[in-house]
Amino acid sequence: EAQVTQNPRYLITVTGKKLTVTCSQNMNHEYMSWYRQDPGLGLRQIYYSMNVEVTDKGDVPEGYKVSRKEKRNFPLILESPSPNQTSLYFCASTLASGRAVNEQFFGPGTRLTVL
Amino acid sequence: QKEVEQNSGPLSVPEGAIASLNCTYSDRGSQSFFWYRQYSGKSPELIMFIYSNGDKEDGRFTAQLNKASQYVSLLIRDSQPSDSATYLCAVRKDYGQNFVFGPGTRLSVLP
Numbered sequence: 528e529a530q531v532t533q534n535p536r537y538l539i540t541v542t543g544k545k546l547t548v549t550c551s552q553n554m555n556h557e558y559m560s561w562y563r564q565d566p567g568l569g570l571r572q573i574y575y576s577m578n579v580e581v582t583d584k585g586d587v588p589e590g591y592k593v594s595r596k597e598k599r600n601f602p603l604i605l606e607s608p609s610p611n612q613t614s615l616y617f618c619a620s621t622l623a624s625g626r627a628v629n630e631q632f633f634g635p636g637t638r639l640t641v642l
Numbered sequence: 643q644k645e646v647e648q649n650s651g652p653l654s655v656p657e658g659a660i661a662s663l664n665c666t667y668s669d670r671g672s673q674s675f676f677w678y679r680q681y682s683g684k685s686p687e688l689i690m691f692i693y694s695n696g697d698k699e700d701g702r703f704t705a706q707l708n709k710a711s712q713y714v715s716l717l718i719r720d721s722q723p724s725d726s727a728t729y730l731c732a733v734r735k736d737y738g739q740n741f742v743f744g745p746g747t748r749l750s751v752l753p
Contacts, residue, residue: 558739560739562743567650567745568745569646569730569743569744569746570743572740572742572743575738575739575740576739577738577739583738583740617685617686621739630691631676631688631741633685633686634685635684635685636684636685
């Protein structure tokens with residue numbers, strides 16, 4: 528089954544304790560993105576990647592890191608989480624096709640609480 | 643001004659009616675426009691995309707784009723209770739992967 532998976536689905540942690548949220552897709556998509564979703568603010572893009580070793584900042588990259596060492600994986604790293612990073616996080620992937628429009632497939636989401 | 647704005651709702655319509663969802667965007671260089679549906683506790687799923695001025699129809703859904711007015715809308719005909727969800731408007735800013743989403747409009751279709 529074609530899908531985007533994220534782990535963990537739920538995480539409660541404390542301020543300053545480094546964490547990684549994994550994202551993996553099995554569709555051989557070039558493009559991958561991370562979003563956070565907060566009430567009243569919608570989805571905001573954190574980082575995106577156009578291919579292996581190619582990443583770029585979205586609209587809210589502060590406090591996050593990403594890496595793209597393999598095509599299928601795009602982990603999100605919070606080196607020193609803070610309470611304002613409490614949010615619902617989504618990973619998404621898309622097939623690359625230049626100017627054509629392709630669907631973004633979203634993962635199931637990771638609900639993170641930072642105490 | 644936010645880059646992508648939507649009526650926050652909630653929007654309530656009776657079953658069988660037409661639901662009209664609106665979205666405006668500020669960046670005139672935006673290339674393509676998307677409507678996603680998100681059920682509570684679930685991930686967004688794509689309903690339609692549009693990149694040329696005018697209307698695009700897919701079943702009960704019609705997307706309308708007016709680039710001069712920087713306005714995108716989604717019409718849902720014959721609304722069903724199963725259409726009750728939050729609808730997210732998204733704008734692709736260039737030909738890459740930089741997307742900006744609106745805050746979403748919650749739609750409630752009453753039986």
